[in-house]
Amino acid sequence: MPSLHEEKLNPYIIDFEKIKSNNLNEIFLRAFGNLTKWFIKRIYGDKMLGALVGEGGEDVSPSDVKIVGKPGEVKAYAAALEAEKEHIRYYNQYGPDHPRTARAKAILDMAVKKFERVTEIPWPIE
Numbered sequence: 001m002p003s004l005h006e007e008k009l010n011p012y013i014i015d016f017e018k019i020k021s022n023n024l025n026e027i028f029l030r031a032f033g034n035l036t037k038w039f040i041k042r043i044y045g046d047k048m049l050g051a052l053v054g055e056g057g058e059d060v061s062p063s064d065v066k067i068v069g070k071p072g073e074v075k076a077y078a079a080a081l082e083a084e085k086e087h088i089r090y091y092n093q094y095g096p097d098h099p100r101t102a103r104a105k106a107i108l109d110m111a112v113k114k115f116e117r118v119t120e121i122p123w124p125i126e
Contacts, residue, residue, distance in 0.1 A: 012039075014077070016069030016119050033124030040084060069119070076115040083111035084125060 012035065019032060067074050087104040094101050112123040 013066045016073045036124045076118040080111040080115040083108040
């Protein structure tokens with residue numbers, strides 16, 4: 001009896017070239033934003049986003065997400081994700097008016113500007 005080998009697919013793909021070629025309409029950007037919020041939640045845990053993302057069903061690991069683009073685009077996206085995570089963490093821990101939160105927000109703003117400059121795509125989280 002032959003054995004069945006199932007390959008695990010990457011069901012979630014962020015491809016910056018396809019995003020840029022999609023004319024950046026509002027519906028598509030909203031979907032990109034929802035995927036980015038979901039990705040942050042899955043990487044950094046359910047407590048990270050709180051009300052930003054509803055509770056999801058299946059548990060997905062970061063290895064289930066494939067990010068495709070030029071090295072600078074992928075690095076800028078990763079840096080912005082990390083800055084978003086730190087800002088959310090400090091916001092939840094200290095509140096919006098704490099100096100650590102303000103510093104994290106400034107770092108996030110710089111990372112977002114770099115992402116937008118490198119990819120020519122607006123950052124999907126407001």
